[in-house]
Amino acid sequence: MTQMIDLRRRGVLLSASAVALMAGYEKMAFAQGNGAASANDVGILNTALALENEAISAYQLGAQSGLLQKPVLEVAVLFQSHHKEHRDALIATIRKLGGTPVAAKSDAEVAKALNASALKTQTDVLRLAQRLEKGAANAYIGVIPSFGDRNLAQISARLAADEVMHWTALSGALQDPLPAKALSFGA
C-alpha cells in the first residue's frame, strides 16, 4: 500500500513538473510579442491535445476490453497515464497562452472512429496501440518546424520521444524486429 501511495505521489509530482515546465515556456512565447505566432502555436497544441485525448480513450478501450492480460494490461495503464500527463501539460499551456483547450470526444466516439469492435485478441489491441503511437510520434516530429516558439518545438520533440518509447515497448511485446535502418521515425 505504501508503495502504491508513493507511486501516486510520484505521478502527481511528475504532472506538476511537466505543467510547470511548459508554463515557463509559455511566458517566453508571450515575451516574444508575436500574437500570430502564439495563436498558431495554440492551434498546434490543441491538435496535440486532441491526439492525446484519443490515445487516452484508446488505452481505456483496450484496458476495458478484457483482451489484455497481465503484465500487458499494467503497461497499457502506465502508458495511458503518460498520455494523461501530456494532456494535462498541454491544457495548462494552452490556457496560459490564452487559448481554449479542445474538449475530448467520448470513448464511444473514439471506439467507432478506430473501429474498436474489430479488436478480438490482445495482439489486435497491441497492433492498434503500436500504430497510434507511431503516428503520434511522427505527428509531434512533423509539427516541429511550424512552432513559432522554439521552446515549444523542443517540448514537441520530448513528447515524440515518449511516444517512440511506447512504440518500442509495444513492438517488443509483439516480437516485431527492430527497424533495420536508422532515422525510421519522421521519415
Next chain:
Amino acid sequence: MLARAAAVDTAAAADAQHGQELYESRCGGCHSLDANRVGPAHRGVYGRKAGSAPNFAYSTAVKSSTVVWEEKTLDAWLTNPQALIPGQRMNFRVAAAGDRADIIAYLRQQSGK
C-alpha cells in the same frame, strides 16, 4: 514551363504504394480514410473543396477557404499548411517532395481519381 513539366514528372513518378506506407505511419496518428478523428476522413479528399468532409469540425480558416484539393494544392498544404491557409490547425509538414508526391498519389488513388 519548366516548373510545370517538373510537376508533371513528379506526379508521373509518384508511388502510391509507398504513399500508403507514408500515410499510415505519418498521417495515421490523426487521420483515417473513412473516419473523422483528430483530422477529417480522407477518402475522396482529392478533388473536393477544403473544409467539406461531412461532420468534421473544421477551423474557420479551412471552412471558408476556396482551395480545392489536387496535386498543386495538396503539395503546398503538405509543404507548409499555414502558408497555404493561414489560421488552419494542422501544421504538420512533409519536407521531402518525393514523399509528398507519393502521399498525394495514394490519396488520389483512394479518391478514385
